Amino acid sequence: MTFGIIVLSTIISVTATTMDAPYEVGTYWGTSLAFFMMALIALLALVLTRFINEKRA
Numbered sequence: 001m002t003f004g005i006i007v008l009s010t011i012i013s014v015t016a017t018t019m020d021a022p023y024e025v026g027t028y029w030g031t032s033l034a035f036f037m038m039a040l041i042a043l044l045a046l047v048l049t050r051f052i053n054e055k056r057a
Contacts, residue, residue, distance in 0.1 A: 004041065008034040 015030030016023055 004038070008038060011037060 011034045012027065012030035015033055016026035019026035019029060021029075
């Protein structure tokens with residue numbers, strides 16, 4: 001879980017500093033991207049959990 005927090009905060013920081021826009025806009029887009037990535041990771045975890053449970057049964 002700590003690794004996920006580090007990755008998501010890194011996405012926000014990198015997006016905020018590398019965008020050619022004000023810092024607030026970069027932070028908004030970075031947060032949006034981080035939430036999207038978090039949703040994809042959660043969906044992947046759900047699919048893998050169901051796959052592992054089917055293999056075990």
